[in-house]
Amino acid sequence: MELSGWGRHPVIQAEMTPAHNHRVLQEKISGMGTLIAYGYGRSYGDSALAKQVVGMRPLDRMIEFEESTGLLTCEAGVLFADIVKTFLPRGWFLKVTPGTKYITVGGAVAADIHGKNHHIAGCFGDTVSHLKMIGAGGETVHCSRDHNSELFRATCGGMGLTGIIFEAAFYLTKVPSATISMTTIKTRDLVETFEAFEKHADTPYSVAWVDCLAKGGSLGRSLVMLGEFEGEDANTDIDYRPSNGTTIPKWFPGFLLNNASISVFNKLYYAKAQNGSSKKRVGVDAFFYPLDRLLHWNRIYGKSGLIQYQFILPKSAGVKGMEEILQEIAQSGIGSFLAVLKLYGPANDHYLSFPMEGYSLALDFKVQHRLPELLDRLDRLVLKYSGRIYLAKDARVSREVFEQGYPQIEAFRALRKSLGLDRKFRSMQSDRLGL
Amino acid sequence: MHNTRILILGANSDIAVATARILAQEGADLWLSSRNLEELEKEAANLRTRYGVDARGVRFDARDFDSHPDFYSGLDPKPDGVVLAFGLLGDQQTSQKDFDQARAVMETNYTGAVCILELVAADFDRRGKGFIVGISSVAGDRGRADNYIYGSSKAGFTAYLSGLRQRLHASGIPVLTVKPGFVATKMTVGKPLPKRLTADPEMVARAIVKGIRKRKNVIYVKPLWRVIMGVITHIPEKVFKKLSL
Numbered sequence A: 001m002e003l004s005g006w007g008r009h010p011v012i013q014a015e016m017t018p019a020h021n022h023r024v025l026q027e028k029i030s031g032m033g034t035l036i037a038y039g040y041g042r043s044y045g046d047s048a049l050a051k052q053v054v055g056m057r058p059l060d061r062m063i064e065f066e067e068s069t070g071l072l073t074c075e076a077g078v079l080f081a082d083i084v085k086t087f088l089p090r091g092w093f094l095k096v097t098p099g100t101k102y103i104t105v106g107g108a109v110a111a112d113i114h115g116k117n118h119h120i121a122g123c124f125g126d127t128v129s130h131l132k133m134i135g136a137g138g139e140t141v142h143c144s145r146d147h148n149s150e151l152f153r154a155t156c157g158g159m160g161l162t163g164i165i166f167e168a169a170f171y172l173t174k175v176p177s178a179t180i181s182m183t184t185i186k187t188r189d190l191v192e193t194f195e196a197f198e199k200h201a202d203t204p205y206s207v208a209w210v211d212c213l214a215k216g217g218s219l220g221r222s223l224v225m226l227g228e229f230e231g232e233d234a235n236t237d238i239d240y241r242p243s244n245g246t247t248i249p250k251w252f253p254g255f256l257l258n259n260a261s262i263s264v265f266n267k268l269y270y271a272k273a274q275n276g277s278s279k280k281r282v283g284v285d286a287f288f289y290p291l292d293r294l295l296h297w298n299r300i301y302g303k304s305g306l307i308q309y310q311f312i313l314p315k316s317a318g319v320k321g322m323e324e325i326l327q328e329i330a331q332s333g334i335g336s337f338l339a340v341l342k343l344y345g346p347a348n349d350h351y352l353s354f355p356m357e358g359y360s361l362a363l364d365f366k367v368q369h370r371l372p373e374l375l376d377r378l379d380r381l382v383l384k385y386s387g388r389i390y391l392a393k394d395a396r397v398s399r400e401v402f403e404q405g406y407p408q409i410e411a412f413r414a415l416r417k418s419l420g421l422d423r424k425f426r427s428m429q430s431d432r433l434g435l
Numbered sequence B: 001m002h003n004t005r006i007l008i009l010g011a012n013s014d015i016a017v018a019t020a021r022i023l024a025q026e027g028a029d030l031w032l033s034s035r036n037l038e039e040l041e042k043e044a045a046n047l048r049t050r051y052g053v054d055a056r057g058v059r060f061d062a063r064d065f066d067s068h069p070d071f072y073s074g075l076d077p078k079p080d081g082v083v084l085a086f087g088l089l090g091d092q093q094t095s096q097k098d099f100d101q102a103r104a105v106m107e108t109n110y111t112g113a114v115c116i117l118e119l120v121a122a123d124f125d126r127r128g129k130g131f132i133v134g135i136s137s138v139a140g141d142r143g144r145a146d147n148y149i150y151g152s153s154k155a156g157f158t159a160y161l162s163g164l165r166q167r168l169h170a171s172g173i174p175v176l177t178v179k180p181g182f183v184a185t186k187m188t189v190g191k192p193l194p195k196r197l198t199a200d201p202e203m204v205a206r207a208i209v210k211g212i213r214k215r216k217n218v219i220y221v222k223p224l225w226r227v228i229m230g231v232i233t234h235i236p237e238k239v240f241k242k243l244s245l
């Protein structure tokens, strides 16, 4: 079958074996040759792509919920959307959630995903208590921070390269409502944008949308969005109805999205927002998962697909590093429909986890002429400022650029080798990066 | 579905799992039964965790006929409705050569089904309440060269359900026959199924729950199947035997 990540680029022919149950999975793995786990395909590039993949969605049972601690144990194919639907009405929410709820628990662990609250809550792996996995020989392996801790640190952020996660236990957090009180701050340039983040570093959720085509004195102008759950007290009867999205058709013509229309969109979007700061109340879905309202929104990029480029720079790079990169993008004239800037807290000790204390920018580019050169230039700037690239979004980075960003890469490689994982679990991405 | 307990026979089938989830979401308590107790217990835990209902796994082997009376009398509380989902497709070529496999198919889809449903029917009849759902197949509407062992066992089961429906009508106990057409489940993994004629387990499950609520007699999940089978059953045998359908 044809398989791709969310960016619909690259598209490959692959054989998908559905993981109907854990025992079948164990048997199959030993006889299968090299393979990689495929969650819900929301990583953008080639992290979950290989000739043979194991589809994890069928393993979607919730096993246990411990009301006293918030510990949820479930199989790896459970979707975040199901967790929110099941537990938000009872007063519980994910401690860490990305910008889409259509990802699996396994994918969340494997990419050690982060949300708008990284500066306060860390990564998804930091909320995990323990994991059950299938190793290279089909054997069951348990790991946690205390038990097989190296494997645990390699698995959170390990992009499926340390085995198949079939069960995970992680903590949910109590919330008082399904409503977020949101403040939007309109900033005039990058300095103001950074200042807004720093000033509100105590606010649980923050993210900025950057007008990446603005130049000169307006470079880095943004809408910084801050949020926190409304209400004070724990609540065990919350009114929450998930919103259903609209579907973008398969044949959506990609030419509608071009650099001119992106520029117009960016200008209007920025202009529409009130000057200074404004407040409103929004639902959980609207705040955390705005893009999910357009199902298959990746289709607006047409057949050629899109590439998301996400990098992070350490705080020491300051405004200067981000400024130089934004200038490079603005000058290229290749627009990004969505450019998202975020403040991050300290890094954890997971070998390949992406976040570090600093600022990250994520850009969506339609696959087009001149884009590869632009991204190569951005790679060099990222390295110049000691930053790194997010594997979950990547489909193209070179081994050299990647390695320089991840100082624990050799420990990761050594562990893979010593457990024979490098001969069993491989993706197009891991082959490209020699992981 | 509150204060209702439903027994699912063959609860590890993908269609059964999807059905159990809708029923649990609507508040029904459940008995989940089939051979692989480990898997049943996981799904029971899932239903408890997600929907807060009382769901329990219990071992049941359709082919172990002698065990059925103890199995059924051991259920406490007794079910108010039964969904029979177990089934065995087998492989036609193998079934032709190896009678043991043919027998497994027949004993699962027909004999085993009759054996347990007679116990259920007697109980429901006595209590004057309940409903029965049997998942049969369009393959039972007419025997075809490439699956007649499975098809004939399902034909027997369809005829059985039809008779049972008549018998229990007087007691007000509805019997629903489900003919799902192609469904993408672990039974059909790797088989090239035509997209337009193939349902997913959730779609079948929704049709089943709607069928229960509306006290339907026979449902084809995708309406097109009713048309197709209407045509196929009307082709004269003279012609039919020469076709490769």
Ligand SMILES: Cc1cc2nc3c(=O)[nH]c(=O)nc-3n(C[C@H](O)[C@H](O)[C@H](O)COP(=O)(O)OP(=O)(O)OC[C@H]3O[C@@H](n4cnc5c(N)ncnc54)[C@H](O)[C@@H]3O)c2cc1C
Binding pocket: A005, A006, A036, A037, A038, A039, A040, A041, A042, A043, A044, A047, A048, A056, A076, A077, A097, A098, A099, A100, A102, A103, A104, A105, A106, A107, A108, A110, A111, A112, A113, A114, A115, A116, A158, A159, A160, A161, A163, A164, A165, A166, A291, A392, A393, A427
């Ligand atoms: C609209 C959108 C917004 C996003 N926002 C964010 C964000 O805010 N923050 C963020 O961090 N990410 C974000 N992402 C990226 C996304 O969260 C990650 O790519 C996530 O890993 C996707 O999960 P998945 O289940 O779809 O996994 P897939 O994309 O299918 O796989 C991703 C990786 O996980 C591995 N994997 C999957 N399941 C298992 C398993 N059971 N065992 C072992 N390995 C496994 C795969 O091998 C692969 O390497 C976003 C993506 C989209 C489309």
Ligand SMILES: NC(=O)c1ccc[n+]([C@@H]2O[C@H](COP(=O)([O-])OP(=O)(O)OC[C@H]3O[C@@H](n4cnc5c(N)ncnc54)[C@H](OP(=O)(O)O)[C@@H]3O)[C@@H](O)[C@H]2O)c1
Binding pocket: B009, B010, B011, B012, B013, B014, B015, B016, B033, B034, B035, B036, B037, B039, B060, B061, B062, B063, B085, B086, B087, B088, B089, B108, B135, B136, B137, B138, B179, B180, B181, B182, B183, B184, B185, B186, B187, B188
């Ligand atoms: N899939 C299709 O295209 C399709 C089309 C038409 C009709 N159907 C019918 O729909 C029903 C469900 O199909 P499905 O595709 O969901 O099936 P499935 O996923 O293959 O599951 C069938 C289940 O039946 C159980 N089973 C088999 N033999 C049994 C026995 N002797 N005793 C107890 N349980 C037994 C098995 O559970 P354990 O291993 O735990 O025992 C198995 O999980 C079947 O009756 C099938 O014939 C399916």
